[in-house]
Amino acid sequence: MVDPRRTALYETHQALGASCIDFGGWEMPVQYSGIVDEHRAVREACGLFDISHMGELMVGGARAAEFLDHALTNTASKLDVGDAQYSLMCNDRGGVLDDLYVYRIAKEVYLLVVNASRIAEDLAELQRLVAEFESTRTVNVVDESDNLSAVAVQGPHVNRFVSQLFTMSGLIAVERPTALEKNQIDAFIFEGKDVYVSRTGYTGQDGFELIAPNEIITILWERLMELGSDHGIKPAGLGARDTLRMEMGYPLYGHELSEGVSPLEAGLGFFVDMEKSFRGRGELGFQKKEGVTRRNMAFAMTAKSPPPREGYTVWIGDEEIGVVTSGTQSPSLQTGIGMAYINQPHAKRGTEIEIEIRGRRFPAELRKKPLYQKT
Amino acid sequence: MSSIPDNLKYTASHEWIRIEGDTAVVGITDHAQAELTDIVYVELPEVGRTLAVGEGCGVVESVKTASDLYAPIAGEITEINSALEDAPEQVNESPYDEGWFFKLKLSGEPDLSGALDAAGYASQIGES
Numbered sequence: 001m002v003d004p005r006r007t008a009l010y011e012t013h014q015a016l017g018a019s020c021i022d023f024g025g026w027e028m029p030v031q032y033s034g035i036v037d038e039h040r041a042v043r044e045a046c047g048l049f050d051i052s053h054m055g056e057l058m059v060g061g062a063r064a065a066e067f068l069d070h071a072l073t074n075t076a077s078k079l080d081v082g083d084a085q086y087s088l089m090c091n092d093r094g095g096v097l098d099d100l101y102v103y104r105i106a107k108e109v110y111l112l113v114v115n116a117s118r119i120a121e122d123l124a125e126l127q128r129l130v131a132e133f134e135s136t137r138t139v140n141v142v143d144e145s146d147n148l149s150a151v152a153v154q155g156p157h158v159n160r161f162v163s164q165l166f167t168m169s170g171l172i173a174v175e176r177p178t179a180l181e182k183n184q185i186d187a188f189i190f191e192g193k194d195v196y197v198s199r200t201g202y203t204g205q206d207g208f209e210l211i212a213p214n215e216i217i218t219i220l221w222e223r224l225m226e227l228g229s230d231h232g233i234k235p236a237g238l239g240a241r242d243t244l245r246m247e248m249g250y251p252l253y254g255h256e257l258s259e260g261v262s263p264l265e266a267g268l269g270f271f272v273d274m275e276k277s278f279r280g281r282g283e284l285g286f287q288k289k290e291g292v293t294r295r296n297m298a299f300a301m302t303a304k305s306p307p308p309r310e311g312y313t314v315w316i317g318d319e320e321i322g323v324v325t326s327g328t329q330s331p332s333l334q335t336g337i338g339m340a341y342i343n344q345p346h347a348k349r350g351t352e353i354e355i356e357i358r359g360r361r362f363p364a365e366l367r368k369k370p371l372y373q374k375t
Numbered sequence: 376m377s378s379i380p381d382n383l384k385y386t387a388s389h390e391w392i393r394i395e396g397d398t399a400v401v402g403i404t405d406h407a408q409a410e411l412t413d414i415v416y417v418e419l420p421e422v423g424r425t426l427a428v429g430e431g432c433g434v435v436e437s438v439k440t441a442s443d444l445y446a447p448i449a450g451e452i453t454e455i456n457s458a459l460e461d462a463p464e465q466v467n468e469s470p471y472d473e474g475w476f477f478k479l480k481l482s483g484e485p486d487l488s489g490a491l492d493a494a495g496y497a498s499q500i501g502e503s
Contacts, residue, residue: 019410030439031412031439034412034413035412035413035437035438035439036412036413036438239438239439242439243438304460305416306416306418306434306436306441307415307416307436307438307441309441328438328439329413329415329416329436329438331413331438358418358434
């Protein structure tokens with residue numbers, strides 16, 4: 001057992017009284033003031049997350065766009081400089097190797113933000129694909145994860161103060177972070193270093209993700225806490241990150257996604273461009289034509305019950321029709337919610353199901369994602 | 376620092392015991408509720424069930440996780456705190472009072488040989 005790794009913000013979390021857990025080989029804060037309190041801060045004001053464990057891979061070169069179109073399900077070549085998209089990397093059988101965000105930060109340079117637990121696999125796979133893609137090696141894949149840290153600042157109050165971090169306009173296009181549209185990125189100077197700021201997140205709220213060199217992340221965190229102090233900012237841990245993403249029906253690798261499931265089964269067909277050739281396209285084309293045999297669906301409990309959890313069995317009458325992949329008590333909806341793989345033909349909104357919890361069954365209903373709607 | 380009243384006995388699995396004549400009242404400690412945070416569901420044993428020391432007898436669920444509850448002392452369940460069914464947050468708000476879990480009728484003299492006193496529990500959780 002190797003010791004878990006710590007982010008550059010570890011001391012900061014300790015000073016804030018965080019309790020930490022192992023997540024993908026990293027010792028990360030699970031909560032500070034409490035999951036529900038932090039969850040509400042993000043929905044109603046603002047929360048600040050350390051997401052430094054996530055991986056950053058730079059893909060550059062004259063044929064980088066073309067290469068990523070080949071390696072990933074979504075079409076990176078369609079992005080303008082300063083734009084971003086959600087995408088997936090599949091194996092030959094159409095199984096998900098990772099889900100990631102692709103940012104075009106220059107005409108011939110892409111930044112890929114990948115899951116902490118998948119950095120090594122993604123890097124090896126991309127390098128193998130590069131070798132397969134071309135013999136001249138004009139595409140480079142470089143792992144910058146050890147040099148870069150990242151934070152997410154999320155919530156309806158964030159746009160009131162985030163732009164005060166920077167005195168100069170962005171290096172790509174916009175004047176200030178709040179001028180970014182959803183899924184746009186720019187670089188700003190902070191403490192003499194480049195900080196990438198994107199209007200993206202994993203909470204369902206407006207917000208930004210900031211990627212910065214390790215040596216300035218602590219001062220960036222402290223500055224954000226300072227600027228946000230009049231706007232209800234709270235540090236938020238992986239516990240709240242998990243409940244927030246579940247209310248939105250966002251997948252988490254290792255739960256909804258794995259090498260054994262396809263993006264179509266996961267309900268992510270929107271991010272698979274079948275008009276192009278890419279790795280796994282053959283199997284996904286077949287699945288699209290024939291239809292998938294199971295599909296990931298959101299559900300909500302319809303009566304009082306313990307919170308649903310990963311691994312619980314889903315029933316309709318005497319038929320076992322699926323398994324829960326994530327579940328919790330929703331702080332916003334005040335009821336048990338989750339996601340589950342549901343066998344066809346049952347994966348339809350409105351279908352009444354039962355979740356088995358410690359030998360007893362509790363009623364639930366399949367619902368449209370997201371479960372939480374902004375008011 | 377969490378609250379650890381001197382008049383209670385404790386277990387390493389974070390239950391507390393209060394002896395009232397031939398009855399033992401059981402709950403979980405302030406430290407346990409703080410670690411769990413946001414308790415959203417409590418599953419308690421049925422009245423009439425006889426429990427041995429260390430027997431699994433319920434589940435406490437927080438937003439994050441489900442934790443098993445163990446009988447800290449042997450006896451028969453005479454009463455459960457049914458208020459927790461609709462207000463599980465009472466365990467967070469008042470772990471030693473409103474947030475009690477169940478009462479056990481003791482079969483003889485209470486055997487607390489395996490239990491910790493307040494100082495022992497404080498040391499167990501690193502707060503001595």
